[in-house]
Amino acid sequence: MIAAEFVAASLLVALTPIATRPNTPGLSPYVTRDMSKLLGIGLLYFILELTAIPSGWGRVSAWLGGLVLLTVGLNEATNIVRDLDLLAGIRFKGSGDQGGLGGGQGGLESGNG
Numbered sequence: 825m826i827a828a829e830f831v832a833a834s835l836l837v838a839l840t841p842i843a844t845r846p847n848t849p850g851l852s853p854y855v856t857r858d859m860s861k862l863l864g865i866g867l868l869y870f871i872l873e874l875t876a877i878p879s880g881w882g883r884v885s886a887w888l889g890g891l892v893l894l895t896v897g898l899n900e901a902t903n904i905v906r907d908l909d910l911l912a913g914i915r916f917k918g919s920g921d922q923g924g925l926g927g928g929q930g931g932l933e934s935g936n937g
Contacts, residue, residue, distance in 0.1 A: 826876055829889040830869040833896045837861045840900045844907035861896075868892060 841853040869889060876885035
């Protein structure tokens, strides 16, 4: 179960930059933030896998892995919405001249003002 959650979280993080940044200069659509996310996910699931080995801790590790997968999924969903500007009339703070790729601390602001 933990291995399947790891694969799903890794695929979410690995495929999102390919879908949202098709015209990036250079060979790779990845930035340092994406690679650090992948490294963090790998280390976290490795630790969860190690803690699942003793009896009784497997279920707890699986639940924590599920929560991590949910968090990664929601984070990538907000990145997709921000990068593709899917919310009509609502802009994210800090996405001005950067094409939606950086800056800002999340946050929404209305497009009416």
